[in-house]
Amino acid sequence: MSLLNTINDPADLRKLQRSQLTPLADELRAYLLDSVSKTGGHLSSNLGTVELTIALHYVFNTPHDRIVWDVGHQTYSHKILTGRRDQMPGLRQLNGISGFPRRVESEYDTFGTAHSSTSISAALGMALGAKIKGEQRHAIAVIGDGSMTAGMAFEALNNAGVEDDLPLLVVLNDNDMSISPPVGALNRYLARLMSGQFYAAARNVGRTVLPGPVLELARKLEEHAKGMVVPATMFEEFGFNYIGPIDGHDLDSLIPTLENIRKLKGPQFLHVVTKKGQGYKLAEADPILYHGPGKFNPTEGIKPAKSTKVTYTEVFGNWLCDMAAADKRLVGITPAMREGSGMVRFEQLYKDRYFDVGIAEQHSVTFGAGLATEGLKPVVAIYSTFLQRAYDQLIHDVALQNLDVTFALDRAGLVGADGATHAGNYDMAYLRCIPNMVVMAPSDENECRKMLSTGFHFNGPAAIRYPRGAGVGAAIEPALETLDIGKGLVRRTGKSIAIMAFGSMVAPSLGAAETLNATVADMRFVKPLDVALVRQLAADHDYLVTVEEGCIMGGAGSAVAEALAEAGIVKPILHLGLPDKFIDHGDPGVLLASVGLDATGIAKSIRDRFGASLPRLVVNNTSAA
Numbered sequence: 001m002s003l004l005n006t007i008n009d010p011a012d013l014r015k016l017q018r019s020q021l022t023p024l025a026d027e028l029r030a031y032l033l034d035s036v037s038k039t040g041g042h043l044s045s046n047l048g049t050v051e052l053t054i055a056l057h058y059v060f061n062t063p064h065d066r067i068v069w070d071v072g073h074q075t076y077s078h079k080i081l082t083g084r085r086d087q088m089p090g091l092r093q094l095n096g097i098s099g100f101p102r103r104v105e106s107e108y109d110t111f112g113t114a115h116s117s118t119s120i121s122a123a124l125g126m127a128l129g130a131k132i133k134g135e136q137r138h139a140i141a142v143i144g145d146g147s148m149t150a151g152m153a154f155e156a157l158n159n160a161g162v163e164d165d166l167p168l169l170v171v172l173n174d175n176d177m178s179i180s181p182p183v184g185a186l187n188r189y190l191a192r193l194m195s196g197q198f199y200a201a202a203r204n205v206g207r208t209v210l211p212g213p214v215l216e217l218a219r220k221l222e223e224h225a226k227g228m229v230v231p232a233t234m235f236e237e238f239g240f241n242y243i244g245p246i247d248g249h250d251l252d253s254l255i256p257t258l259e260n261i262r263k264l265k266g267p268q269f270l271h272v273v274t275k276k277g278q279g280y281k282l283a284e285a286d287p288i289l290y291h292g293p294g295k296f297n298p299t300e301g302i303k304p305a306k307s308t309k310v311t312y313t314e315v316f317g318n319w320l321c322d323m324a325a326a327d328k329r330l331v332g333i334t335p336a337m338r339e340g341s342g343m344v345r346f347e348q349l350y351k352d353r354y355f356d357v358g359i360a361e362q363h364s365v366t367f368g369a370g371l372a373t374e375g376l377k378p379v380v381a382i383y384s385t386f387l388q389r390a391y392d393q394l395i396h397d398v399a400l401q402n403l404d405v406t407f408a409l410d411r412a413g414l415v416g417a418d419g420a421t422h423a424g425n426y427d428m429a430y431l432r433c434i435p436n437m438v439v440m441a442p443s444d445e446n447e448c449r450k451m452l453s454t455g456f457h458f459n460g461p462a463a464i465r466y467p468r469g470a471g472v473g474a475a476i477e478p479a480l481e482t483l484d485i486g487k488g489l490v491r492r493t494g495k496s497i498a499i500m501a502f503g504s505m506v507a508p509s510l511g512a513a514e515t516l517n518a519t520v521a522d523m524r525f526v527k528p529l530d531v532a533l534v535r536q537l538a539a540d541h542d543y544l545v546t547v548e549e550g551c552i553m554g555g556a557g558s559a560v561a562e563a564l565a566e567a568g569i570v571k572p573i574l575h576l577g578l579p580d581k582f583i584d585h586g587d588p589g590v591l592l593a594s595v596g597l598d599a600t601g602i603a604k605s606i607r608d609r610f611g612a613s614l615p616r617l618v619v620n621n622t623s624a625a
């Protein structure tokens with residue numbers, strides 16, 4: 001009989017006997033593998049947190065007690081146990097449930113996450129909120145070892161550690177992995193804690209918290225350690241009661257430990273050790289490959305994709321290696337996104353010039369600034385959405401000092417399955433208002449390579465923003481050529497309507513222009529804008545259109561409008577781009593079409609705005625004439 005079928009919410013789970021939980025975990029794990037193999041998703045992390053999820057919902061009275069999942073990419077078991085099992089086939093797909101916790105999705109999703117390292121702050125806020133309201137509840141932050149490296153996690157520990165009577169629990173899920181192997185001193189420290197694990201247990205709360213067999217071992221070690229000075233853990237120095245490490249796959253350790261912790265007062269820190277990919281041999285062997293796969297056959301495992309088109313990420317990765325060979329001053333920086341940013345080969349070839357700084361976006365930018373002051377030429381490879389984290393560093397540390405840092409912004413625009421949290425919709429707006437910045441958006445792979453070289457050779461801060469996935473299939477010239485800064489290019493000459501397109505919107509604009517006989521300019525530079533080209537197009541056309549895969553408000557189209565206003569030019573102008581709302585997960589092509597950013601949608605918007613007043617302008621348009 002299926003145990004999983006009997007669980008509609010955690011109240012059902014709490015009715016099970018302890019002895020039923022291990023078979024439940026096995027069933028849940030098998031279900032996860034089957035389900036994620038059909039939808040794609042964050043497999044490795046989810047396989048690693050099956051027991052922890054069961055134990056937390058079993059011991060704590062959720063949703064009254066609050067669990068905040070850091071990143072939230074490991075919440076599939078949580079979703080399944082909190083009534084969303086039937087919705088798993090729609091995971092990360094249009095109109096389906098999100099791959100991350102969302103408050104609108106369930107009362108058990110106490111806090112929306114996806115960008116890492118927010119959980120301790122949020123849980124602390126919840127715990128203090130409950131205290132202020134006079135409510136008795138626990139707040140629990142579950143955070144991975146990778147996410148623990150971010151400054152924000154430490155800011156929260158620093159704040160929480162002095163709240164002596166607060167029922168706050170931080171669970172550190174230590175699987176010794178970020179997406180790629182973890183980096184830095186914290187990782188070394190956690191490894192040290194692991195090796196001296198029972199000293200910590202003996203020294204601290206062994207008597208009160210640890211269950212029988214673990215306690216027995218702890219006692220023996222305590223005996224052995226008598227007379228030795230055992231240092232407090234870093235987490236104790238922060239004011240937490242440190243417990244662990246314990247085996248995060250062993251329900252017989254997890255459940256009694258959590259039950260004991262529930263009775264304790266003050267900030268608690270439980271260190272659990274898990275394995276990423278647990279229970280699925282292929283993922284255990286290669287947790288990076290199975291971190292966030294697409295659909296695959298679980299029996300055969302993931303097969304190499306047969307793509308003919310190069311991705312922008314690959315264009316960047318190849319350029320980085322080529323430019324590093326040409327210029328010894330190049331150094332590459334990633335905040336924990338080696339694979340996603342295309343830096344695997346660079347690391348292999350240029351180990352000494354490769355820096356994975358961990359999940360530390362703010363630091364990555366200022367670290368780049370520091371390197372630049374010494375005459376090095378840092379390239380910070382960072383997803384558009386994650387650069388949001390480092391906005392002040394970008395302004396205060398890089399741009400204000402006009403330092404020579406190149407930003408390779410991957411995942412610009414809509415990203416698909418990860419949805420609104422990961423969409424890079426704002427970079428054009430938030431970068432173009434910063435003095436000294438050069439901001440570029442390539443329309444194809446070859447232009448991307450040239451822009452990377454242009455940004456690299458520009459003696460100041462420059463950003464190149466390119467989308468997730470494959471380009472348009474353009475041939476890539478191997479040379480490391482640069483472009484003229486601030487110069488756009490007319491790609492098609494038509495009549496009356498001029499479309500000024502940015503980056504990924506050039507291709508669909510060219511498609512739209514065919515039906516409208518419009519002129520299309522590949523503007524190339526969001527900043528400095530090709531003002532001369534804007535003026536020329538305004539002089540030669542009756543109607544102006546701007547198109548960008550970024551927020552309309554304050555974006556590249558706004559730059560065009562400002563340039564026109566500056567020149568005193570008044571012309572009908574239509575701004576197309578991403579609307580003032582968050583766009584959920586789904587197939588990127590479908591999402592773009594849903595906001596009118598495919599060729600058909602662009603043409604339709606132009607007809608809707610200008611076609612009725614001047615139908616003679618619209619050729620090949622059967623509907624509007």
Ligand SMILES: Cc1ncc(C[n+]2csc(CCOP(=O)(O)OP(=O)(O)O)c2C)c(N)n1
Nearest residue numbers: 045114115116144145146147177178179336
């Ligand atoms: C601010 C931020 N930077 C980068 C990422 C991308 N990212 C998602 S999961 C992950 C690794 C997290 O490691 P850990 O917290 O240990 O969880 P695990 O994947 O090991 O379960 C990274 C770098 C992110 N989600 N948020």
Ligand SMILES: CC(=O)[C@@H](O)[C@H](O)COP(=O)(O)O
Nearest residue numbers: 071073114292340411418468
């Ligand atoms: C959870 C997270 O932030 C990453 O794992 C992200 O999902 C990766 O996205 P890409 O697949 O675009 O690299």
Ligand SMILES: [Mg+2]
Nearest residue numbers: 144145146177
């Ligand atoms: Mg981890």
